Amino acid sequence: MPPPPPPTSFIAVKAPTTKILSSSTTSNSDELMKKLSSRREQEAIKAPKKIEWEIVHPQPTSEGKKVLKFVIISDTHNKHDMLQLPEGDVFIHCGDMTDEGKLEDIEKFNQWVGTLPYKHKIVICGNHEVDISKLGKEKIQELFSNAIYLENSSVVIEGVKIYGTPYIPNMSDLPGEKKEYMCQFDNDYFYRSEEKLAEIFATIDPDTNILVTHTPPKGHLDGILKYGSPSLMTRMNELKDLKVNCFGHVHMGYGYEKIQNGVTVINAASDGDEHPIHFDYNV
Incomplete structure (x- = not known):
């Protein structure tokens, strides 16, 4: 199903005319203002969400005063420039920045990332990055020239190890009714069987502190039918230094x-509707 169209910008909506109005026009104008007021309230509610509790590095420094501010988004589907981004140090996109992974869309996204003020920027792919999924890790990193691209790999930022992997369960492995067309990508692109995912996730660095995946772990923020990966959940339980x-x-x-x-799990899927989730990480 294609993503819904972006919401109307309030800035672009003109105020109702003050010319002579018929009763029907007045009624329509009042209705418009009510809708605009409601939408403004909704937008205020959708401000960036900050995690309430402390997240502390497993081996904090002796001073314990260094804080890294992380900003997390995902599934923006070409609507990244609609988001209200808070200040931070590390920006992470968890995949599906496009609808099909077309080169022109990747280029636009990369240019946008280049304008962001964050010191560190990290991205992984999602299942929608179809067109670039077979280019190989090095070529994809070239396309994301304004960020660090992670694909079964890690980066250490100020002592914090961040590991990223884009792989997700085959549609045929998920619960619920499945149409034939839904399973056409099984074992292709970034889709894999749970058996294969177990092998992939087994290679996650054991000292990982922040794990960036496209799929949720089974049973956590993965929808009513629990679309998450059991293999991911199993591996996460083995990672003693994992915090997020x-x-x-x-x-x-x-x-x-x-x-x-004590692991904090974050589903930052946006699709132009939900806003970023951010948190402080005490190093």
């Missing part, structure tokens, strides 16, 4: 929660 798992993919699972072992 951020992801997207399942749009209806937007939000954050703390799960077993």
Whole structure:
């Protein structure tokens, strides 16, 4: 299903005319103003969400005063420039920045990332980055020249290890009714069987602190039918230094929660509707 069209910009909406109005016109104008007022209230509610609790590095420095501010988004589907981004140090996009991974859309996204003021910028692909998925890690990194691209790889930022992987479960492995067309990408692009995902996730660095995936772990912010990966959840339980798992993919699972072992999981799927989630990480 294609993403819904972006909401109308309030800036572009003209105020109702003050010329002579018929009763029907007045009624329409009043109705318009009510809708605009409601939309403004909704936009205010959708301001960037900050996680309430402290997230502390497993081996904090002796001073314990250094804080890294992380900003997380996902599933923007070509609507990235609609977001209200808070200040921060590290920007992470968890995949599906486009609808099909077309080169021109990737280029536009990369240019936008280049304008962001964050010191560190990290991206992974999602299942919608179809067109670039077979180019290979090095070529994809060239396309994301304004960010660090992670694909079964990691980066250390000020002592914090961040690992990223784009792979997600095959549609045929997910619960619920599945149409034939839904399974056409199985074992292709970034789709893999749970058996293969277990092999991929087993290579996640054991000292990972922040894990960036496109799929949710099974049972956490993964929708009513639980579309997350059991293999990912199993591996996360083995990562003793893990503090955060951020992801997207399942749009209806937007939000954050703390799960077993004190790990904070974040579903930042936006699609132009939900706003970024951000948190402070005490190094």
